[in-house]
Amino acid sequence: MTPQLDRALRNHAFVRGLNDVELETLAELATEVSFAEAELILTSGQRSKWFYLLIAGSVAVELRAPRYTVCVQALGPGEVFGWSSLLDEHNTLFQVRAREWTSALRFDGAALQAKCRSDAHLGASIFHRALQVVAGRVRATELRFAEMCGVRV
Secondary structure, eight states: OOHHHHHHHHHOGGGTTOOHHHHHHHHHHOEEEEEOTTOEEEOTTSBOOEEEEEEESOEEEEEEETTEEEEEEEEOTTOEEOGGGGSTTOBOOSEEEESSSEEEEEEEHHHHHHHHHHOHHHHHHHHHHHHHHHHHHHHHHHHHHHHHTTOOO
C-alpha cells in the first residue's frame, strides 16, 4: 500500500481508534478502487463479496424493486458500504451506485472475516462498527419510507 493509501486508511472514520497492528492487518487486505459516475458497484440479490471504505466522491444506496428504484441514503468520504460481505454467504440487500467519480478501499469480505476470526479484538471492533452501519442503514430506510408515505420527519 502506498503512503497515501496508508494515510487514507488510518484517517478513515470507520477504523479510528484501532491500534497500529490492526491497521497494518487491514492495510494488507486493502486495494484501492475507483468508480465512474453512475457506475453500479453492488447489485442487490447478488452474493456479497466486497466491503468498501469511501475515500473520495459519493455513492447512493438504493433499494431496487422490479418497478422502481429508491435512493435510501447517500454516502460520502469516511463512510462504508458492503457490510453484508462480512456475513457468511449472504446476498447484498441494497444496490450501490457511484454518484460521481468515487474512490474507495476495497476488502475481500471472506479474507476480512478470516482475519477477524483469528484476532478476537480486531473482530469485535470491526463487527461492532459494522453493526452501527447496519443500524444507520435501517434508520435511513425507515426515514425514506416515512417521507414517501407523507409522514413529516
